Amino acid sequence: MASIKIRAKLSGDVTTVKALIKHPMDTGLVKDKKTGKAIPAHFIQEVTCEHGGNKVMTAMWGAAVSKNPYLSFKFAGAKAGDTIKLSWVDNKGESDSAETQVS
Amino acid sequence: MIDMKRRTFLKGSVAAGAVSAALGAGLLTPRMVLAAWPTAAFEAKTVDSALDALMGSHQLEGSDKISIRAPDIAENGAVVPVSVETTIAKPESISIIAEKNASPMTASFILGAGAEGFVSTRIKMGKTSSVIAVVKADGKLYSTGKEVKVTIGGCGG
Numbered sequence: 162m163a164s165i166k167i168r169a170k171l172s173g174d175v176t177t178v179k180a181l182i183k184h185p186m187d188t189g190l191v192k193d194k195k196t197g198k199a200i201p202a203h204f205i206q207e208v209t210c211e212h213g214g215n216k217v218m219t220a221m222w223g224a225a226v227s228k229n230p231y232l233s234f235k236f237a238g239a240k241a242g243d244t245i246k247l248s249w250v251d252n253k254g255e256s257d258s259a260e261t262q263v264s
Numbered sequence: 265m266i267d268m269k270r271r272t273f274l275k276g277s278v279a280a281g282a283v284s285a286a287l288g289a290g291l292l293t294p295r296m297v298l299a300a301w302p303t304a305a306f307e308a309k310t311v312d313s314a315l316d317a318l319m320g321s322h323q324l325e326g327s328d329k330i331s332i333r334a335p336d337i338a339e340n341g342a343v344v345p346v347s348v349e350t351t352i353a354k355p356e357s358i359s360i361i362a363e364k365n366a367s368p369m370t371a372s373f374i375l376g377a378g379a380e381g382f383v384s385t386r387i388k389m390g391k392t393s394s395v396i397a398v399v400k401a402d403g404k405l406y407s408t409g410k411e412v413k414v415t416i417g418g419c420g421g
Contacts (some may be wrong), residue, residue, distance in 0.1 A: 175380060188388070190366065206301045212378075219374040220383075223306040224364055227343045228384040234373065235380035 165259035167247050169239070176239040176263050178210060179220075180232045180247055188224040208249045209233060212239055239263045305369050311361055311396065314369040318359065319405055323396065327352065327406035332397050333384075334412050341389040341414040348397040350381035356400045358383050363409075364393030389414045 166181040182205065189202030208220040217236040239245065241263055248258030308314035315322035333347040348358050358381065365388075367412040373383045381399070389395075394409040 186388075200359040215377055217376040217379050218383075219300075219376065220385075221301055221306075221372040221374070223367055223370050225362060225367065225388045227388050231345075231384070231386050233347075233382075233383045233384035234273075234375075236378045238378040238381060 163259070164257045165247060165249070167245075167259050167261045169245050169261055169263045171239065171241050171263050174237050175183050175235050176212075176237070176245075178233065178245065178247070180208075180259075182208075182230050182232070182249060184249075184251065186226055186228045186230060190224075192224065192238060203251060203253060205224075205230065205249045205251045208247065210234075211246045211248075212236065212243060218247075276375060288397060302372075305372070306367055308367065308369060310403050311363055311368045312387070314361065314367070315398065315405070318369065318372060319398075319400060321405060322412075324405050326408040327399070327408055330397050330399055330408040332395060332408060332410040334395050334410055336411075337413040337415065338389065339415045339418055341391070343386050344389050344395075344412060344414070346395055347384035348382070350397075350399045350406075350408060352381060352399055352401045354401055355379075355381040359398040360385070360387060360399075361396040361398065362389050362393055363396060365390050 164183040165180060169176050169178045184205055185203055187200050187203040191200050193200050202224055204224040205222050209216055210218045218234050220237045244260055246258060246260045250256040269291055302318050305314050305318035305395050308317050312322040329352045330350045334344060338344045346360055357372055357374045360370045361368045370387045371385060390415045395412050396407055396409045398405055398407045
């Protein structure tokens with residue numbers, strides 16, 4: 162599952178990470194128009210980003226984050242060419258991760 | 265002797281059966297494995313109880329060192345871009361709360377070593393309400409809010 166698009170750009174000392182994740186982010190409140198049954202909740206709960214074994218950011222998400230979530234944050238201490246790893250876990254235990262090089 | 269072994273074997277399989285039954289009944293869902301995810305905070309129905317569950321307090325101190333970038337009017341409540349930036353020294357976490365959502369707590373970003381006080385994401389909003397950013401730093405909670413008008417809600421059908 163390639164569900165993550167990620168980019169990390171270095172400017173001065175600060176690396177800006179931008180990521181797009183493909184995920185339905187169902188809240189569990191929406192009803193299926195055809196069957197009238199509620200679509201069960203299915204959303205990402207935790208996103209982590211690691212750089213050199215150090216967790217630079219951990220995001221705890223509720224179901225109110227939009228479908229196909231976008232995420233951006235900044236951190237200091239990376240050099241060009243460093244690898245950063247982003248991974249997510251959802252409420253059904255599904256997960257995915259992706260790596261990219263800081264440019 | 266043989267009978268004894270048969271007993272233990274039976275006992276063992278009964279125990280194993282109980283575990284798989286618990287799994288089947290949803291008692292041991294993957295959600296429980298993620299102990300770090302604060303279920304209570306995300307299921308809380310009010311801003312105060314969500315903050316109590318997540319931070320242990322809802323004593324918010326207004327701060328002009330936090331800025332929220334979000335649209336004044338969001339035509340589509342399903343996708344409201346929100347950016348939070350803070351100049352408070354050593355922020356530990358940034359949380360985004362949509363005040364009038366069924367579950368106000370939307371996202372909480374825990375900032376690790378080296379992380380700057382900036383996060384950006386897109387959230388769903390049920391109706392017009394304040395978006396509150398809460399920054400935890402040095403054991404205190406700082407916050408600021410911004411009103412976002414929602415034309416079409418994004419949390420229901």
